[in-house]
Amino acid sequence: MQELALGGVKDFEFNIKDPNFLNEEALWEEAKRVYSKCKDCRMCVTYCPSFPALFDAVDRHEDDLQKLSKEELALPLELCFHCKQCYFKCPYTPPHEWRIDFPHLSLRYKVWKFKNKGAKLTDKLMLNTDLVGKLSVPFAPVVNKVNNIPTFRVVMEGLMGVDRRAKLPPINSETFVSWFKKNRKPVRGENGKVALFYTCLLNYNYLERGKALLKVFEKNDIYVEIPEQQCCGIPFFDIGDIASATEKARFNVQRLKPYVDAGFDIVVPVPTCALQIKYEYPLLLPDDPDVKAVSERVYDVHEYLFRLHQEKRFNRDFKVSMGSIAYHIPCHLKSLNVGYRALALMRLIPNTKVQLIERCSGHDGTFGVRKETFDMSIKVGSKLFEDMKNSGADLYVSDCPLSGNHIELMTGKRVYHPLEVLAMAYGED
Template sequence: MSVIPRNPSTPPAMHPHDDRYYDREDLAAELRRTFQVCHECRMCVNYCGSFPELFRRVDGAIDSGAAEGAEKIVQADVKAVADECWQCKLCYIKCPYTADEGASELLDFPRLMARERAVRARDEGIALVDRILGEPQRVGKFGSGVMAPLANFVTRNQLLRKIQEKVTGISAEFRLPPMARETFSRWLAQHRPLEGAGERGELVLFATCYGEYNTPEVARAAVLVLEHNGYTVRYPGSGADRGDAMLTCCGLPNIDGGDVAAARRKIEHNVALLLPHVRAGRTIVVPGPSCGMMMKKEWYGYVPTPEVQEVAAATLDLMEFLVTLGKAKTLKREFPGKLGTVAYHAACHLRAQKIGFPGMRVLNVVPGTEVRMVEQCSAVDGTWGMKAAHYETGRKYAQKLVDGISEAEADVVVSDCTLAGLRIVKENGVRVLHPVEALARAYGLIHDPAAALPASESTSE
């Protein structure tokens, strides 16, 4: 047995407001302790590449007689393990040694890996690929609108993508999200609300960077479905709020690259825009599970203020909100359209929020619909799967998802996660809708079939 104690002497430093967060010795000790507990358990061996790498390195030290456990782990070992973590959070959900499970070990492997990246980024700098992928709102502002045809030409041209890969580190094989000719905010500023919108109140839509610049059809469908169910939709930066500053990225891509300062700036910016709405009694709904998870579960850890807590407490996943309407028997259930067999991809970051699979629950109320869940990881999660260094590993770990989609033999494929959808489009060659798009179809709110297609096949070309 290792000489490393299983339980921490003090609670681990999991967020930057802890003075020990950037202390390399404290981090090294926590890494060894966590690696030791994981090595003794091994339950997560099939979740990602981090755990096989961890076990191989600790086993090697033990087999050589150099160690009894993880006490001889060095920085090269840590880097190899951390670089294979794509922050799906599945290991935390399943781990029996977490605070959520009441365990004394207080393990949080994903947050520990995020801490390691933050410390490494502070000491070594932030890689170019992380600087680019960490700013989806800047890329979106530059590439959408009148620039969309040119931007989409570049992302479809394999030769140009190969050159881009060598310069930026972004995989030439990963299907990048297309740029929209008409952003969501521009559409909403000209949109006339449906009859009855506002009868039940007002909501704020956090459309996400992808919903604003890449897949505005998802945000448009969300507006139509919410208005159909009696709500006015507010969006800082558009329509009635067009005098406001725009919402920006949730900050998760920055955390993936270790850029804590950039994430904090975005959190503070977004909270300043959202807080007045929250104090006016409006719920924030989020169609992207990664952004929703970040807002509800992570924002306070990086900016620990009462204002952040207020915003987080008022935030719901979009489909989660629609489930609440169903429970209250206020969700409209007149569906002129049918969906047939639906393959529903269960996004990892929905599971990380511990809210079940609300999209599946909502679609199950549509007559003539059979929902078949595919509970497998896409191995994209944030920015990790877009990188050339990880592309093939991501494909390998996503194979169960690819097979599950094929085996479902569905009429419609849905995923709450835009990036997982890109993986499915690439590997399965099928269209992928957000659950709210499928619901809008069933309601008859989307009459032109092309309006419900991925942006790469409709508005953004």
Template sequence: MREGSLEAPTRLPLDWENPDFYDEAKLDAEMRRIFDICHGCRRCFNLCDSFPRLFDLVDESANGELDTVDSKDFKKVVDACTLCDMCFLTKCPYVPPHEFNLDFPHLLLRYRAVEAKKNGVGAADRALTETDRNGKWATLISGAVNWATRRGSPMRGLEEKVAGIDPNAELPKYASQTLEARAKANPPARDEAAPAKARKVALYATCYGDYNDTSIGVAALAVLAKNGVETKVVYPGCCGMPKLEQGLLDEVADGARKVAAALAPYIDEGYDIVAPVPSCALMLKFEWPLILPNDASVKRLADATFDLSEYVVDIAKKEGLAEGMAPVEGGVAFHMSCHSRAQNFGQKGAELLRLIPQADVAVVERCSGHGGAWGYKKGNFETAMKVGKPAMRQLDTAGKKHVVSECPLAGIHIEQGIETLAGDKPKPERVSHPIVLMARAYGVASE
């Protein structure tokens, strides 16, 4: 038997439609099998809080082995997982095709799916998964919503009681106009001075890019247009990552079918699908095909989907970028987000930044600790800050004018952490995505 696999990790489809997937006895047996392997290995001790919790359970048990750990305590391990996938992709030597067939994140996802099917999802967690519903009404009254959700607002105490949101967590703001509406009012026009490229892009806005921070999409449209790419904004619905985190696999599958059907005509017309948020690109490219492995439309969409940084770097390598970028002064501390790393395509965000003339880029490849909505919650926020502190410290001490992460939620969390660490020192400016700095360099930014 091999000690560890030297082959590339291979993710196996989720067998979530099989009744055995939800059998609690079989789930417990599989958790004990995998947790025992993890206990004997412990290479993931420093990735997130799941592994210290697991190892503490074992070490503090009656005989120091897994067989004397009560199964009810496994929930503590599950609750700390943010589905970042870093253990699977960067640490574990026993992932498929190794015969141990160890996929820690998907095991814990299965636990959540069983829990959701048995007990349902709590009202507060359910509300956080409804990103399209929330975004549609929040953009209509964005001023009031942003006031109510800011740190220090008198409403945060109520939000803590009703929604379980930690009052100290910085929350994303809502835009007063969606990206779709902005693009409709000011359609992106291809720069006639730029050589036309045989590329067409349907920018999949994502719920965050459509309802919260539209500057990422606006910058992407401007940079692509500057480079002769025909672009348009499309947003049929959320990628389902918030629902995946809650184990609502049937709802994720329904959303995947809906979005794949809506984007199929664009693929037919030769459009590439580009997602500006790494978590959403990850869902379309990797998670959806594992949930619906026999769905041809989902597979076709996965093959046509690109992460935004990945796509711009591809243009630069194959056709070259349009001239006219000016240097961005002061340097950039770039955070490589977990869901960028999970796409397994290298440091595309850093490559994009280095396409800007005289770019001074320092890369930090450590987890921000945030983990989507997980990091907002009471009981998680302090852990999220603890896990993210090494990355925050490195980004702060890099001495650059700008700090940027491709993951916008990680960026907000990092900014808050740097505020805590920096004290009275000057703080770097948070930029929501590398594409925003490229748009500034081109002089086409409209944030």
């Protein structure tokens, strides 16, 4: 599987069909092989908790990897939260002969761990976004209220392991799917036909961003349909439940392929989900004849809109200046290698200044809310939070809703999606 990346074409080092994929001895040998390169390079020491844990262990044993215990070998892989910063900045990723792919090594370890040790029921429940969303939306006012009651959060921390300080996503009063069916407007679709992979986050948590997306697409005469779909499956990577992730992938590929055959493009408004479908699905479903056709038609939402701009078909009839914007580009968007498309689109708005801030938020899935990793997560994102506060911007913006949660928690200022900025700039209809 190849990806256009910084420094040329890169492959992934992740083969679930390898007979030694879940062999414990082979896993630790591969960890030692990767660590033998990382310990001498150390470029990634500031990226996340994984690399300090690795380097500290190596230094304790005077640079002798053979002396590391299984626990010391496992900890760096346990702490990886799949931001992929190390992957897209590492000079030794495939096709380099060293074939260093730390995030997928971490995933392989977590798959092995899940197969042999399982996971807590509360962890499994937390990752099942479809189930949690469906159960929560009918009771949204109550859920949103109790999620902000300190006493309840203390209880939740004890039962679920969700840190009492973490900012949780709000629950929509209705799903995006429900709202879309009632509010979509007829468009001719001369600028494209889109099968929208709307994501769990828009469907259950951030309805306003879904509304903004539809407004922007209608302004640009893009026809939208919403295929039946499930969670993209990436939350299950947190515990190594690759069977559930693969099940989600298979379901979504089967539902998306007919749209591809009918000439639709697949557009995704959350970078993590786009990354999952485009690059992880072919790894999870290596024998599926449809997965390549689907993955090749996946676009980040701003990548898709910017293509219209390049073709001089993007609607630039903006009515409202948006002032100064501090724009955070998430790690997974950088991993998609589509460039700074949201940044470029927002800069088309008259009298609007956009400052780019390239730092990891440290959130990434459950890592940013679990009690045992919350403080590490905030430490990773600390420079981002400071840069946002020091920007002096009128608006804080990020493509990633979970990164936005962290930024809001640590700055006290609301974070918008670029789609919301574009929708506001078009003005009232």
